Amino acid sequence: MKIIGLVASPHGEQSSTRRLVSAILDGAQKAGAQVELVDLAKARIGYCVACGTCYKTGVCPIPDEFNGIYARVKAADGVVWGSPDYFQTVSAQMKAYIDRQADGIHCQMMDGKYGCAVSVAGGPSFQEVVDYLNGVFVAMGGSVVGGVGASASNPGSMDTAEIKARDLGRELVKSIAERRVYPDQEPVHCAMRERFRHLVNLNKDVWAHEFKFWKDKGWL
Template sequence: MRILGICASPNGKKSQTRRLVQGVLDGAASCGAQVEFVDLCRLKIEFCIGCRKCFDTGSCFFKDDYQGLLDKMLAADGMVWGSPNYSFCVRAQMKALIDRMADVIHLQSFDGKYCCAAATGGRDDTVITRYLSMNFLDFGAYVTGTVGAVVTQGPQAVEAAEQTATTLGQALFADIRDKRAYFDQRKDIDKNRHEFQAKIRAAKDVWRNQYAYWEARGWP
């Protein structure tokens, strides 16, 4: 079982967000998972320009670190993503990654995976974990849970969140092992998939790779 952690904090090993991402990984590793941590800020991820080449050909216009990271994500059984709250949104590096994943969304490439979201903030962490969770559902993945801390509440807030993160990592491992079905999430995932498929059918002459993908899968 492979679980990948991706953190968008700029603070390296001093990052409090990283502590939460690592906590999830440590919890999963304690159950026997193979884990890997990725510092997103050390990668070069260009901003999406909306050319939609990936819809037609299946590959991106840019030649940067995105494809290598995508390969790691597709190979993982589960993931935890973390970001600090920057003006009520994920940090720019995380947003750049998500924006590059429109092809992943349309193809529901994370179908069958389980994910967790981690965040820290000076006033609010839930706006970030909610945003990441919504994107996981768009990718086709289940959300095992979230963990966050308001850092202005003092070091004890992050320490408590670290303990929650470890427990969450163990739950993530169990979800993957047991192939847990989240029925309410499944309804949202299915609704999203059908909407994406309708768009792909309508644009089949210009979104040829996506159309061929779903044809090969037999749709629904």
């Protein structure tokens, strides 16, 4: 079982977000998973330029580090997304990564995978970032196991969150092993499947990769 954690803070080793993602990965590793942490802020990941090439070929033509990281995410069973709260949303580093998965939402690329999200804010607003990240993961077909966040200005908040993060790592491994179904997320999966089935069919002459992907999955 492979679990990959992506951290999008420019604070490197000093990042509070990284501390919580590392605690999740530590819990997951102790429960038997093989884990990897990727520092998105150190990776060269440019903006999506909306060229639509990934819809046609399944590969982004921008020559940077995105394709390598995305391939590792696609090969994982579990995904942890971590971002600091920047202006009530994710950091630009995380948003650049998310946007580059444009084919990923059309192809419901997180289908069958399990995930959880992390955010640390200076103030109390970390939960909206956790909810945003988990919302994107479900919209991409994935199953969300939980989330954890903390307020850097609240003493004790990080210590409590770190304990919760370790438990969440263990829970993530259990969910993957048991192939848990989360009934509250199923309506979103159904709605996204329906929406993109229609879109991929409509564009089948130009989006050759996506049409074949959907056909091979047996979803059309």
